Amino acid sequence: MTGRPGVVYATTTIHVGLPGHEAPYTLAYVDVDGGRVLAPVDGRATVGERVALVDDPTSASGLVATHRRSA
Amino acid sequence: MIDVAIAGIGMTPFGRFPDRRIDVMGAEAVADALADAGLTTGDIDAVWCGNVLGGGAAAQRSLAGTDIEGVPVQNLENACASGSHAFAEAFHAVRTGRVRAALVLGVESATTAFDGGLITLDRDDEPTRLGLNLPGIYAMNASRYLAEYDADPRALAAVSVKNHAGGVNNPRARFREPVTIDEVLASRPVAEPLTLLQCCANADGAAAVVLLPADDARPDAVRVLGTGVSSGFRIDAGYDLTHSRITATAGDRAFADAGIDRARVDIAEVHDAFTIGELIAVESLGLAERGSAWRMTLDGETSPGGTLPVNTSGGLLSRGHAVGASGVAQVVELSRQLLGESENPTPGAGIALAHTVGGGVATHDGIAAVVSLLAHPDAVR
Structure with a gap:
């Protein structure tokens, strides 16, 4: 698996979520080269943490932020 | 004019x-x-x-x-x-x-x-499809604010404690029971770091x-000195979530319209739909230094008797958010303050600021922000 490396700019774990989303779930704004992306996170996240953005067709943005170090 | x-x-x-x-x-x-x-x-x-x-x-x-x-x-x-x-x-x-x-x-x-106790988004933009609701948007602000300023999360709870205290004496408020910092932090998580008692109810x-x-x-x-209105700005790569650009813009326009210096503001009612909203509003309006509102709150400076009492009426957190009515309610409460008729009086207050910001399009920092400046006539003679 490859992914674009990024840094968590802001994050929240949502416990009272929107319909169709199984709570709790975590979202993060991730700063990547030249931009900022809102992505779901597999697991929890903290501000300043390094993550990788990988393709995920099940995500509304087509991306998910992961802690797995494989990029 | x-x-x-x-x-x-x-x-x-x-x-x-x-x-x-x-x-x-x-x-x-x-x-x-x-x-x-x-x-x-x-x-x-x-x-x-x-x-x-x-x-x-x-x-x-x-x-x-x-x-x-x-x-x-x-x-x-x-x-x-x-x-x-x-x-x-x-x-x-x-x-x-x-x-x-x-x-x-x-x-x-x-x-x-x-259906729920909280205002939800009903939009089809990408953040909403990802599950980012309105508490989540403010929680993003809060996570960044706490990290950037190494701020004490108890300060968020202190906003709720202060504003619920304001509601105790206010017969127009929905919630009239005081709460403690521990109770606020122990209430159920809504969107971390925000807990239920940090989110206003409808x-x-x-x-x-x-x-x-x-x-x-x-x-x-009471005189109306000026107003400022702004629509939202896109949350892009350069957007600073510790600051509200839409609020700052409305504030700048209001002070220019009124022709007064922001240092003259004695009291304010700001949009505390979520606790972090109050801290960021106070700073974005230029009523406090960037990164200082959390400490001011813990030190009681935004409580009645402090240097800048904020949401003495109880704010949205205790009054409840009657969405389209809240902005007018702020004007009513501040008028009562300036006339000396408030249940939580701020003696001598001459200039008052009202701020609301509407959210709902998650790609932007808001739908509209409005700042109004009011004065006791003696303050502008």
Whole structure:
């Protein structure tokens, strides 16, 4: 698996979520080269943490932020 | 330009009133404001009304219970800033001489409009499809604010404690029980780091004010000095989530419109839909240094008796958020403060600031922000 490396700019774990989303779930704004992306996170996240953005067709943005170090 | 005064104020209690329709609450607030102004329905030249969830024509439905008919009426929807934007439009109509007596109404029946206790987004933008709801948006701000300033999360809870304390004495507030920092932090998580007692609840209610040229109002009537309105900015790569650009822009415009320095503000009612919103608003309005509002709150500087009392009425956190009415309710509460009639008095307060910001388009930092500046006449003589 490859992914674009990024840094968590802001994050929240949502416990009272929107319909169709199984709570709790975590979202993060991730700063990547030249931009900022809102992505779901597999697991929890903290501000300043390094993550990788990988393709995920099940995500509304087509991306998910992961802690797995494989990029 | 004409000096503008708040000639009368009226407000129903805010709370959960599933059996009170918006026309009943609206007519009540209008009657109270007219009586307070010593005017009759025939004196009103035009009406502006903020409402979000009523399905249209909230003003006309409210006015049907009064004798006001035939005058120009404008219904205005701008999310949480609907009432405050209606106030700003009415102010400029009186100030420029377009109308003499303007009635501003904010009315909402919110508690039966949503299934959950919290305002939800009903949009199809990408952040919403990813599950980013309104508490989540503010939680993003909070996570960044706490990390960037190494701020104590107890400061967020302290905003809730302070504003719930304000509601204890306020008969118009929905929640009138005090809470402690530990209770706030132990309430169930909604969107980390925000817990339930850091999120305002919806409310039903109405508020109204009558604006007149100051020469036609009582000599001691509260003056409106200026207003500022902004729509939102895109949250892109450079956006700083510890700061609200939409709020800062509305604030800059209000201070320029009023021609006063922000250092003169004595008290403020700001949009505390979520605790972090109050901290970021106070800083973005330039009423506190960036990164300082959390410590000011813990130190009691934004409590009654502090250097800058904020949301002495109890704010949205204790009053409840009657969405389209909240902006007008802020003006009513600040008028009471400046007139010395507040249940949580701030003696000597001369200049007051009201701020609301409406959210709902998650790609941007807001839908609309409105800042209004009010004064006791002695403060501007």
